[in-house]
Amino acid sequence: MLSFAEENYLKTIYHLSTTDKEDVSTNAIAETLHTKPASVTDMIRKLSNKGMINYRKYHGVSISDEGKKVALTVVRKHRLWEVFLVDKLKFNWDEVHDVAEQLEHIKSPLLIKRLDEFLNYPKYDPHGDPIPDENGEFQIKPKVPLSALDLNASGIIVAVNDSNSLFLQYLDKIGAYLGAKIKVLDKIEFDNSLEIMIDNKRTVFISKEVSENILITE
Protein backbone atom coordinates (compact mmCIF):
# COMPACT_ATOMS: atom_id res chain seq x y z
CA MET A 1 0.00 0.00 0.00
CA LEU A 2 1.40 3.36 -1.03
CA SER A 3 1.38 6.58 1.00
CA PHE A 4 -0.25 9.80 -0.18
CA ALA A 5 3.20 11.21 -0.90
CA GLU A 6 4.21 8.21 -2.97
CA GLU A 7 0.97 8.37 -4.95
CA ASN A 8 1.50 12.06 -5.63
CA TYR A 9 5.02 11.47 -6.87
CA LEU A 10 3.84 8.72 -9.21
CA LYS A 11 1.05 10.88 -10.57
CA THR A 12 3.50 13.70 -11.22
CA ILE A 13 6.06 11.42 -12.87
CA TYR A 14 3.34 9.92 -15.04
CA HIS A 15 2.07 13.34 -16.10
CA LEU A 16 5.50 14.73 -16.83
CA SER A 17 6.45 11.65 -18.83
CA THR A 18 3.41 12.00 -21.07
CA THR A 19 3.37 15.77 -21.50
CA ASP A 20 7.13 16.29 -21.62
CA LYS A 21 9.70 13.63 -22.40
CA GLU A 22 9.59 10.03 -21.28
CA ASP A 23 12.58 10.48 -18.97
CA VAL A 24 11.69 12.81 -16.14
CA SER A 25 14.28 14.94 -14.36
CA THR A 26 14.65 15.40 -10.63
CA ASN A 27 14.23 19.14 -10.99
CA ALA A 28 11.03 18.84 -13.01
CA ILE A 29 9.48 16.68 -10.31
CA ALA A 30 10.65 19.04 -7.58
CA GLU A 31 9.15 22.00 -9.38
CA THR A 32 5.70 20.43 -9.92
CA LEU A 33 5.48 19.17 -6.37
CA HIS A 34 6.85 22.37 -4.83
CA THR A 35 9.55 20.44 -3.08
CA LYS A 36 13.35 20.43 -3.21
CA PRO A 37 15.47 18.29 -5.55
CA ALA A 38 17.13 16.59 -2.56
CA SER A 39 13.74 15.38 -1.34
CA VAL A 40 12.93 14.09 -4.80
CA THR A 41 16.12 12.06 -4.90
CA ASP A 42 15.15 10.37 -1.65
CA MET A 43 11.68 9.56 -2.87
CA ILE A 44 12.67 8.28 -6.30
CA ARG A 45 15.12 5.91 -4.66
CA LYS A 46 12.25 4.56 -2.60
CA LEU A 47 9.86 4.27 -5.54
CA SER A 48 12.58 2.62 -7.55
CA ASN A 49 13.11 0.02 -4.82
CA LYS A 50 9.41 -0.68 -4.92
CA GLY A 51 9.57 -1.25 -8.67
CA MET A 52 7.32 1.71 -9.46
CA ILE A 53 9.86 3.58 -11.56
CA ASN A 54 13.11 2.92 -13.42
CA TYR A 55 15.94 4.98 -12.09
CA ARG A 56 19.53 5.48 -13.22
CA LYS A 57 21.44 7.88 -11.01
CA TYR A 58 21.92 11.27 -12.65
CA HIS A 59 19.74 10.26 -15.61
CA GLY A 60 16.22 10.84 -14.45
CA VAL A 61 13.39 8.33 -14.07
CA SER A 62 10.79 6.66 -16.24
CA ILE A 63 7.61 5.10 -14.94
CA SER A 64 7.26 1.30 -14.83
CA ASP A 65 4.13 -0.64 -15.83
CA GLU A 66 3.28 -1.09 -12.18
CA GLY A 67 3.83 2.60 -11.45
CA LYS A 68 1.73 3.60 -14.42
CA LYS A 69 -1.10 1.41 -13.16
CA VAL A 70 -1.02 3.17 -9.80
CA ALA A 71 -0.80 6.62 -11.40
CA LEU A 72 -3.75 5.91 -13.67
CA THR A 73 -5.84 4.71 -10.74
CA VAL A 74 -5.12 7.93 -8.88
CA VAL A 75 -5.96 9.99 -11.98
CA ARG A 76 -9.15 7.97 -12.43
CA LYS A 77 -10.20 8.65 -8.86
CA HIS A 78 -9.32 12.34 -9.09
CA ARG A 79 -11.42 12.85 -12.20
CA LEU A 80 -14.37 10.75 -11.05
CA TRP A 81 -14.53 12.77 -7.85
CA GLU A 82 -14.43 15.99 -9.86
CA VAL A 83 -17.42 14.78 -11.86
CA PHE A 84 -19.21 13.90 -8.64
CA LEU A 85 -18.57 17.33 -7.17
CA VAL A 86 -19.82 19.17 -10.25
CA ASP A 87 -22.69 16.91 -11.30
CA LYS A 88 -24.05 15.91 -7.92
CA LEU A 89 -22.89 18.52 -5.43
CA LYS A 90 -23.23 21.55 -7.71
CA PHE A 91 -19.61 22.66 -7.38
CA ASN A 92 -18.37 24.99 -10.07
CA TRP A 93 -15.58 23.59 -12.26
CA ASP A 94 -13.07 25.95 -10.67
CA GLU A 95 -13.81 24.69 -7.15
CA VAL A 96 -13.16 20.97 -7.51
CA HIS A 97 -9.46 20.44 -7.98
CA ASP A 98 -8.20 20.91 -4.42
CA VAL A 99 -10.89 18.69 -2.92
CA ALA A 100 -10.21 16.05 -5.57
CA GLU A 101 -6.53 16.18 -4.61
CA GLN A 102 -7.59 14.88 -1.22
CA LEU A 103 -10.30 12.46 -2.35
CA GLU A 104 -8.04 10.78 -4.91
CA HIS A 105 -6.14 9.07 -2.09
CA ILE A 106 -9.09 7.28 -0.50
CA LYS A 107 -8.42 3.56 -0.70
CA SER A 108 -11.49 1.50 -1.58
CA PRO A 109 -11.89 -0.25 -4.90
CA LEU A 110 -15.58 -0.80 -4.17
CA LEU A 111 -16.07 2.92 -3.58
CA ILE A 112 -14.64 3.80 -6.97
CA LYS A 113 -16.58 1.09 -8.74
CA ARG A 114 -19.83 2.28 -7.20
CA LEU A 115 -19.03 5.95 -7.72
CA ASP A 116 -18.36 5.30 -11.40
CA GLU A 117 -21.69 3.47 -11.66
CA PHE A 118 -23.51 6.23 -9.75
CA LEU A 119 -22.11 8.84 -12.13
CA ASN A 120 -23.11 6.69 -15.09
CA TYR A 121 -19.59 5.87 -16.28
CA PRO A 122 -18.45 9.33 -17.32
CA LYS A 123 -15.71 9.47 -19.97
CA TYR A 124 -14.50 13.01 -19.27
CA ASP A 125 -14.08 15.20 -16.21
CA PRO A 126 -15.39 18.78 -15.85
CA HIS A 127 -12.28 20.14 -17.56
CA GLY A 128 -12.56 17.83 -20.56
CA ASP A 129 -9.84 15.46 -19.38
CA PRO A 130 -10.42 11.78 -20.10
CA ILE A 131 -11.20 9.40 -17.22
CA PRO A 132 -9.24 6.12 -17.38
CA ASP A 133 -11.41 3.01 -16.96
CA GLU A 134 -10.68 0.18 -14.47
CA ASN A 135 -7.97 -1.05 -16.83
CA GLY A 136 -6.38 2.36 -17.23
CA GLU A 137 -7.68 2.76 -20.79
CA PHE A 138 -9.02 6.05 -22.03
CA GLN A 139 -9.62 7.89 -25.27
CA ILE A 140 -8.14 11.24 -26.10
CA LYS A 141 -10.39 13.48 -28.12
CA PRO A 142 -8.66 15.10 -31.08
CA LYS A 143 -8.11 18.63 -29.91
CA VAL A 144 -6.08 21.69 -30.79
CA PRO A 145 -5.40 24.89 -28.86
CA LEU A 146 -7.70 27.71 -29.90
CA SER A 147 -4.55 29.63 -30.79
CA ALA A 148 -3.99 27.20 -33.68
CA LEU A 149 -7.31 27.88 -35.40
CA ASP A 150 -7.32 29.78 -38.70
CA LEU A 151 -9.09 33.06 -39.21
CA ASN A 152 -12.85 32.52 -39.50
CA ALA A 153 -12.52 28.89 -38.49
CA SER A 154 -14.79 27.61 -35.76
CA GLY A 155 -15.02 24.73 -33.31
CA ILE A 156 -16.26 23.52 -29.97
CA ILE A 157 -14.45 23.87 -26.63
CA VAL A 158 -13.68 20.34 -25.45
CA ALA A 159 -11.13 20.91 -22.73
CA VAL A 160 -8.86 23.34 -20.94
CA ASN A 161 -5.13 22.96 -20.48
CA ASP A 162 -5.06 24.65 -17.13
CA SER A 163 -7.49 23.94 -14.30
CA ASN A 164 -6.36 26.90 -12.23
CA SER A 165 -9.30 28.61 -10.52
CA LEU A 166 -8.46 32.07 -11.79
CA PHE A 167 -8.36 30.88 -15.38
CA LEU A 168 -11.64 28.98 -15.08
CA GLN A 169 -13.35 31.91 -13.39
CA TYR A 170 -12.19 34.12 -16.24
CA LEU A 171 -13.71 31.68 -18.71
CA ASP A 172 -16.99 31.78 -16.77
CA LYS A 173 -16.87 35.56 -16.96
CA ILE A 174 -16.53 35.68 -20.73
CA GLY A 175 -19.17 32.98 -21.14
CA ALA A 176 -16.85 30.20 -22.28
CA TYR A 177 -17.58 26.62 -21.16
CA LEU A 178 -17.09 23.05 -22.37
CA GLY A 179 -19.34 22.63 -25.39
CA ALA A 180 -19.42 26.31 -26.33
CA LYS A 181 -19.05 27.15 -30.02
CA ILE A 182 -16.15 29.43 -30.85
CA LYS A 183 -15.44 31.32 -34.06
CA VAL A 184 -12.23 33.20 -34.72
CA LEU A 185 -13.23 36.67 -35.92
CA ASP A 186 -9.80 38.23 -36.00
CA LYS A 187 -6.18 37.42 -35.28
CA ILE A 188 -4.27 40.38 -33.94
CA GLU A 189 -0.72 40.18 -35.27
CA PHE A 190 0.68 42.59 -32.74
CA ASP A 191 0.37 40.39 -29.64
CA ASN A 192 -1.19 37.21 -31.07
CA SER A 193 -4.42 37.92 -29.26
CA LEU A 194 -7.72 36.86 -30.82
CA GLU A 195 -11.15 38.28 -31.29
CA ILE A 196 -13.63 35.45 -30.95
CA MET A 197 -17.37 34.91 -31.04
CA ILE A 198 -18.82 32.64 -28.36
CA ASP A 199 -22.04 30.74 -29.11
CA ASN A 200 -22.86 33.09 -31.98
CA LYS A 201 -23.76 35.81 -29.59
CA ARG A 202 -20.89 37.27 -27.66
CA THR A 203 -17.71 38.81 -29.01
CA VAL A 204 -14.59 39.06 -26.84
CA PHE A 205 -10.88 39.64 -27.17
CA ILE A 206 -8.65 37.06 -25.55
CA SER A 207 -4.91 37.01 -25.02
CA LYS A 208 -2.50 34.59 -26.64
CA GLU A 209 -2.04 32.89 -23.28
CA VAL A 210 -5.74 32.29 -22.87
CA SER A 211 -6.11 30.99 -26.44
CA GLU A 212 -3.34 28.46 -25.83
CA ASN A 213 -5.17 27.04 -22.83
CA ILE A 214 -8.53 26.51 -24.49
CA LEU A 215 -8.76 23.27 -26.44
CA ILE A 216 -10.99 22.95 -29.45
CA THR A 217 -12.34 20.20 -31.62
CA GLU A 218 -12.87 21.30 -35.17
Added chain:
Amino acid sequence: MLSFAEENYLKTIYHLSTTDKEDVSTNAIAETLHTKPASVTDMIRKLSNKGMINYRKYHGVSISDEGKKVALTVVRKHRLWEVFLVDKLKFNWDEVHDVAEQLEHIKSPLLIKRLDEFLNYPKYDPHGDPIPDENGEFQIKPKVPLSALDLNASGIIVAVNDSNSLFLQYLDKIGAYLGAKIKVLDKIEFDNSLEIMIDNKRTVFISKEVSENILITE
Protein backbone atom coordinates in the same frame (compact mmCIF):
# COMPACT_ATOMS: atom_id res chain seq x y z
CA MET B 1 -5.11 22.63 10.71
CA LEU B 2 -5.01 19.25 12.44
CA SER B 3 -3.45 16.05 11.14
CA PHE B 4 -5.39 12.83 10.65
CA ALA B 5 -3.76 11.42 13.78
CA GLU B 6 -4.75 14.44 15.86
CA GLU B 7 -8.33 14.26 14.61
CA ASN B 8 -8.50 10.57 15.44
CA TYR B 9 -7.24 11.18 18.96
CA LEU B 10 -9.80 13.92 19.52
CA LYS B 11 -12.62 11.74 18.21
CA THR B 12 -11.56 8.94 20.53
CA ILE B 13 -11.22 11.22 23.55
CA TYR B 14 -14.62 12.72 22.82
CA HIS B 15 -16.26 9.30 22.51
CA LEU B 16 -14.65 7.92 25.64
CA SER B 17 -15.59 10.99 27.63
CA THR B 18 -19.26 10.64 26.69
CA THR B 19 -19.61 6.87 26.95
CA ASP B 20 -17.33 6.37 29.94
CA LYS B 21 -16.31 9.03 32.41
CA GLU B 22 -15.51 12.61 31.60
CA ASP B 23 -11.85 12.18 32.46
CA VAL B 24 -10.23 9.85 29.97
CA SER B 25 -7.21 7.72 30.87
CA THR B 26 -4.08 7.26 28.81
CA ASN B 27 -4.62 3.51 28.72
CA ALA B 28 -8.20 3.80 27.51
CA ILE B 29 -7.09 5.97 24.59
CA ALA B 30 -4.23 3.62 23.78
CA GLU B 31 -6.56 0.66 23.75
CA THR B 32 -9.16 2.20 21.42
CA LEU B 33 -6.55 3.47 19.01
CA HIS B 34 -4.49 0.26 19.10
CA THR B 35 -1.44 2.20 20.11
CA LYS B 36 0.86 2.22 23.15
CA PRO B 37 0.37 4.38 26.24
CA ALA B 38 3.73 6.08 25.66
CA SER B 39 2.56 7.26 22.23
CA VAL B 40 -0.63 8.55 23.79
CA THR B 41 1.29 10.60 26.33
CA ASP B 42 3.20 12.28 23.49
CA MET B 43 0.06 13.09 21.60
CA ILE B 44 -1.97 14.37 24.52
CA ARG B 45 0.83 16.75 25.38
CA LYS B 46 0.63 18.08 21.84
CA LEU B 47 -3.16 18.36 21.85
CA SER B 48 -3.00 20.03 25.22
CA ASN B 49 -0.54 22.62 23.90
CA LYS B 50 -2.97 23.32 21.09
CA GLY B 51 -5.77 23.89 23.58
CA MET B 52 -7.79 20.94 22.35
CA ILE B 53 -7.81 19.08 25.65
CA ASN B 54 -7.23 19.75 29.33
CA TYR B 55 -4.39 17.70 30.71
CA ARG B 56 -3.05 17.21 34.19
CA LYS B 57 -0.12 14.81 34.31
CA TYR B 58 -1.10 11.42 35.75
CA HIS B 59 -4.74 12.46 35.89
CA GLY B 60 -6.06 11.84 32.42
CA VAL B 61 -7.55 14.33 30.00
CA SER B 62 -10.86 16.00 29.32
CA ILE B 63 -11.87 17.56 26.03
CA SER B 64 -12.00 21.35 25.70
CA ASP B 65 -14.74 23.29 23.90
CA GLU B 66 -12.45 23.74 20.93
CA GLY B 67 -11.53 20.05 20.90
CA LYS B 68 -15.17 19.05 21.16
CA LYS B 69 -15.98 21.21 18.18
CA VAL B 70 -13.32 19.45 16.11
CA ALA B 71 -14.41 16.01 17.30
CA LEU B 72 -18.05 16.71 16.45
CA THR B 73 -17.11 17.90 12.99
CA VAL B 74 -15.21 14.69 12.37
CA VAL B 75 -18.13 12.63 13.68
CA ARG B 76 -20.51 14.64 11.51
CA LYS B 77 -18.40 13.95 8.43
CA HIS B 78 -18.02 10.27 9.27
CA ARG B 79 -21.75 9.76 9.61
CA LEU B 80 -22.73 11.85 6.60
CA TRP B 81 -20.36 9.83 4.44
CA GLU B 82 -21.85 6.62 5.81
CA VAL B 83 -25.29 7.82 4.75
CA PHE B 84 -23.93 8.69 1.33
CA LEU B 85 -22.38 5.27 0.90
CA VAL B 86 -25.55 3.43 1.88
CA ASP B 87 -28.17 5.68 0.33
CA LYS B 88 -26.44 6.67 -2.87
CA LEU B 89 -23.76 4.08 -3.56
CA LYS B 90 -25.73 1.02 -2.36
CA PHE B 91 -23.20 -0.06 0.22
CA ASN B 92 -24.47 -2.41 2.88
CA TRP B 93 -24.43 -1.01 6.44
CA ASP B 94 -21.61 -3.35 7.38
CA GLU B 95 -19.34 -2.08 4.57
CA VAL B 96 -19.23 1.62 5.30
CA HIS B 97 -17.24 2.16 8.47
CA ASP B 98 -13.68 1.70 7.17
CA VAL B 99 -14.23 3.91 4.15
CA ALA B 100 -15.86 6.56 6.34
CA GLU B 101 -12.79 6.44 8.60
CA GLN B 102 -10.84 7.74 5.62
CA LEU B 103 -13.42 10.15 4.24
CA GLU B 104 -13.98 11.83 7.61
CA HIS B 105 -10.59 13.54 7.28
CA ILE B 106 -11.24 15.34 3.99
CA LYS B 107 -10.97 19.06 4.64
CA SER B 108 -13.59 21.11 2.82
CA PRO B 109 -16.42 22.87 4.61
CA LEU B 110 -18.19 23.40 1.28
CA LEU B 111 -18.04 19.70 0.54
CA ILE B 112 -19.76 18.81 3.81
CA LYS B 113 -22.37 21.51 3.42
CA ARG B 114 -23.22 20.31 -0.07
CA LEU B 115 -23.11 16.65 0.88
CA ASP B 116 -25.54 17.30 3.73
CA GLU B 117 -27.85 19.12 1.32
CA PHE B 118 -27.51 16.36 -1.30
CA LEU B 119 -28.46 13.74 1.28
CA ASN B 120 -31.40 15.88 2.39
CA TYR B 121 -30.12 16.73 5.87
CA PRO B 122 -30.18 13.25 7.42
CA LYS B 123 -30.50 13.11 11.21
CA TYR B 124 -29.16 9.58 11.70
CA ASP B 125 -26.53 7.39 10.10
CA PRO B 126 -27.08 3.81 8.86
CA HIS B 127 -26.45 2.45 12.35
CA GLY B 128 -28.93 4.75 14.04
CA ASP B 129 -26.29 7.14 15.39
CA PRO B 130 -27.24 10.83 15.39
CA ILE B 131 -25.51 13.20 12.95
CA PRO B 132 -24.41 16.48 14.56
CA ASP B 133 -25.44 19.59 12.61
CA GLU B 134 -23.08 22.43 11.60
CA ASN B 135 -23.19 23.65 15.19
CA GLY B 136 -22.47 20.27 16.68
CA GLU B 137 -26.05 19.85 17.92
CA PHE B 138 -27.85 16.54 17.69
CA GLN B 139 -30.73 14.70 19.29
CA ILE B 140 -30.40 11.36 20.96
CA LYS B 141 -33.39 9.10 20.52
CA PRO B 142 -34.55 7.49 23.75
CA LYS B 143 -33.30 3.96 23.43
CA VAL B 144 -32.69 0.89 25.58
CA PRO B 145 -30.78 -2.30 24.86
CA LEU B 146 -33.03 -5.12 23.75
CA SER B 147 -31.72 -7.04 26.74
CA ALA B 148 -33.58 -4.64 29.02
CA LEU B 149 -37.02 -5.30 27.57
CA ASP B 150 -39.57 -7.20 29.66
CA LEU B 151 -41.10 -10.47 28.61
CA ASN B 152 -43.72 -9.93 25.89
CA ALA B 153 -42.73 -6.29 25.52
CA SER B 154 -42.07 -5.03 22.03
CA GLY B 155 -40.32 -2.13 20.29
CA ILE B 156 -38.53 -0.92 17.19
CA ILE B 157 -34.81 -1.29 16.46
CA VAL B 158 -33.40 2.25 16.31
CA ALA B 159 -29.67 1.69 16.51
CA VAL B 160 -26.87 -0.75 17.15
CA ASN B 161 -24.15 -0.38 19.73
CA ASP B 162 -21.49 -2.07 17.66
CA SER B 163 -20.86 -1.36 13.98
CA ASN B 164 -18.55 -4.31 13.55
CA SER B 165 -19.10 -6.03 10.18
CA LEU B 166 -19.55 -9.49 11.63
CA PHE B 167 -22.26 -8.30 14.00
CA LEU B 168 -24.10 -6.39 11.27
CA GLN B 169 -23.89 -9.33 8.89
CA TYR B 170 -25.35 -11.53 11.59
CA LEU B 171 -28.24 -9.08 11.98
CA ASP B 172 -28.82 -9.19 8.23
CA LYS B 173 -28.90 -12.97 8.44
CA ILE B 174 -31.59 -13.09 11.11
CA GLY B 175 -33.58 -10.39 9.33
CA ALA B 176 -32.99 -7.61 11.84
CA TYR B 177 -32.58 -4.05 10.57
CA LEU B 178 -33.21 -0.47 11.71
CA GLY B 179 -36.96 -0.05 11.91
CA ALA B 180 -37.74 -3.73 12.44
CA LYS B 181 -40.35 -4.56 15.09
CA ILE B 182 -39.14 -6.84 17.85
CA LYS B 183 -41.18 -8.73 20.44
CA VAL B 184 -39.62 -10.62 23.34
CA LEU B 185 -41.20 -14.09 23.33
CA ASP B 186 -39.08 -15.64 26.01
CA LYS B 187 -36.21 -14.83 28.36
CA ILE B 188 -33.98 -17.81 28.97
CA GLU B 189 -32.75 -17.63 32.56
CA PHE B 190 -29.90 -20.04 32.02
CA ASP B 191 -27.71 -17.80 29.81
CA ASN B 192 -29.81 -14.64 29.53
CA SER B 193 -30.47 -15.34 25.88
CA LEU B 194 -33.75 -14.28 24.33
CA GLU B 195 -36.31 -15.71 21.99
CA ILE B 196 -37.62 -12.87 19.86
CA MET B 197 -40.06 -12.32 17.04
CA ILE B 198 -38.93 -10.05 14.20
CA ASP B 199 -41.56 -8.14 12.21
CA ASN B 200 -44.29 -10.49 13.40
CA LYS B 201 -43.03 -13.25 11.20
CA ARG B 202 -39.71 -14.71 12.18
CA THR B 203 -38.72 -16.24 15.48
CA VAL B 204 -35.07 -16.49 16.51
CA PHE B 205 -32.96 -17.07 19.57
CA ILE B 206 -30.29 -14.48 20.24
CA SER B 207 -27.50 -14.44 22.79
CA LYS B 208 -27.22 -12.01 25.68
CA GLU B 209 -24.33 -10.31 23.89
CA VAL B 210 -26.39 -9.71 20.78
CA SER B 211 -29.37 -8.42 22.77
CA GLU B 212 -27.12 -5.89 24.52
CA ASN B 213 -25.98 -4.45 21.21
CA ILE B 214 -29.39 -3.93 19.67
CA LEU B 215 -31.03 -0.69 20.73
CA ILE B 216 -34.78 -0.37 20.94
CA THR B 217 -37.33 2.38 21.27
CA GLU B 218 -40.41 1.26 23.11
Added chain:
DNA sequence: AAATTTATTTAGATTAAACTAAAAAAATCG
Protein backbone atom coordinates in the same frame (compact mmCIF):
# COMPACT_ATOMS: atom_id res chain seq x y z
C1' DA C 1 39.66 20.24 -24.02
C1' DA C 2 39.47 22.87 -20.11
C1' DA C 3 36.58 25.99 -17.44
C1' DT C 4 32.27 27.16 -15.96
C1' DT C 5 27.55 26.43 -15.06
C1' DT C 6 23.72 23.52 -13.99
C1' DA C 7 21.69 19.33 -12.23
C1' DT C 8 21.80 15.80 -9.06
C1' DT C 9 23.17 13.38 -5.14
C1' DT C 10 24.99 12.93 -0.40
C1' DA C 11 25.40 14.22 4.41
C1' DG C 12 23.35 15.72 8.22
C1' DA C 13 19.06 17.87 10.59
C1' DT C 14 14.19 18.34 11.65
C1' DT C 15 9.31 17.08 12.61
C1' DA C 16 5.44 13.87 13.25
C1' DA C 17 4.02 9.70 14.92
C1' DA C 18 4.96 5.63 16.34
C1' DC C 19 7.77 2.12 19.37
C1' DT C 20 10.47 -0.36 23.72
C1' DA C 21 12.43 -0.26 28.13
C1' DA C 22 12.99 1.97 32.35
C1' DA C 23 11.59 5.24 35.90
C1' DA C 24 8.16 7.42 38.61
C1' DA C 25 3.57 8.32 40.37
C1' DA C 26 -0.94 6.67 41.79
C1' DA C 27 -3.95 3.17 43.23
C1' DT C 28 -4.87 -1.00 45.57
C1' DC C 29 -4.39 -4.47 49.00
C1' DG C 30 -2.80 -7.19 52.94
Added chain:
DNA sequence: CGATTTTTTTAGTTTAATCTAAATAAATTT
Protein backbone atom coordinates in the same frame (compact mmCIF):
# COMPACT_ATOMS: atom_id res chain seq x y z
C1' DC D 1 -0.01 2.11 56.80
C1' DG D 2 3.41 0.18 54.00
C1' DA D 3 4.13 -3.08 50.20
C1' DT D 4 2.75 -4.39 45.78
C1' DT D 5 0.54 -3.70 41.50
C1' DT D 6 -1.04 -0.79 37.93
C1' DT D 7 -0.81 3.31 35.32
C1' DT D 8 1.58 6.90 33.38
C1' DT D 9 5.52 9.31 32.00
C1' DT D 10 10.33 9.78 30.41
C1' DA D 11 14.33 8.53 27.71
C1' DG D 12 16.00 6.96 23.76
C1' DT D 13 14.99 4.74 18.86
C1' DT D 14 12.78 4.26 14.36
C1' DT D 15 10.57 5.49 9.91
C1' DA D 16 8.61 8.72 6.55
C1' DA D 17 9.01 12.93 4.51
C1' DT D 18 10.85 16.94 4.32
C1' DC D 19 14.81 20.56 4.49
C1' DT D 20 19.82 23.07 3.89
C1' DA D 21 24.48 22.94 2.67
C1' DA D 22 28.13 20.68 0.53
C1' DA D 23 29.97 17.49 -2.84
C1' DT D 24 29.94 15.43 -7.25
C1' DA D 25 28.48 14.42 -11.96
C1' DA D 26 26.83 16.07 -16.35
C1' DA D 27 26.19 19.58 -19.66
C1' DT D 28 27.49 23.76 -21.75
C1' DT D 29 30.48 27.33 -23.12
C1' DT D 30 34.47 29.44 -24.09
